[in-house]
Amino acid sequence: MLRRSFLRNIVASSAGGLLLRAQAAGVSVTPLRDKLYLLTGAGGNIIIQEGPDGLLMVDSGLSNSTADILAQTDKIGKGNVTTLFNTHWHTDHTGSNVILGQKGAKIIAQENVKTRLAKGQYMAFFKRQVDPMDPAGLPSETFKDKGKIKFGNETAPYQWLPPAHTDGDAVIHFHNANVFHGGDLLFNGMYPFIDYGSAGSLAGMAANAEKILKMVEDSTIIIPGHGPVAKKSDVKEYADMLAASLDVFHKQIAAGKTLEQMQADRPLKAYDDKWGQGMLKPEVWIALNYGGMKKS
């Protein structure tokens, strides 16, 4: 009974909420710096870079937003997406892969992204089956640790970070423009979803947030997977919240607390006002990590 209400909460506040917002508000474009643009309202945050022969895209949104995304990219430069980079496999970041692949885009992602997309996935926390992706949308170029994209006059190194949100998380840094996309390793201003079923963990999220802090500067424009554009100080606050959460879960689980006790005690209440108003409400953040950490 309790569990069912959590699931309802999650569905209402995360995937469903995003979907509704995307449909209601539509996809919008915000210029960032140089020839880089942010697309929001299509699921995960998308970056577009305009090059001399086409567009580079980071993440491809939800599949039901593809038409809206393409309507926006058509207005930028030559319009056609020639290269797509996926930060991880989740469907709100890979939803336009198939269409873009069919149109000839090169798709780059970490090798675990391709494996999970090709196989199809069951997301136990959402009780959601994700079918194998049509081969046209699968990454055509994979990497294990790192690489770089040269596009126009921009060089964008990318790098896999150890399992955290999933086991295929990569970040990409447009060096000249100093714009950084952290994928779903970063949720700005809300508790992040962690995909324990894809080898994710809170410990990994906390460790990677610290790593990202070393990759960015005060002047870096930081694009989270979800939430508004961030500054380094936002990432610092986020890293501190993750570290505090990790500590609380370790201690409460070691002390034998039940999930219901933790949810009643609200041991993270100092953080809930700021971080618990987004996709994951405080009781869902507790349920997610309690379930994930108890198993491991």
Ligand SMILES: [Zn+2]
């Ligand atoms: Zn994700």
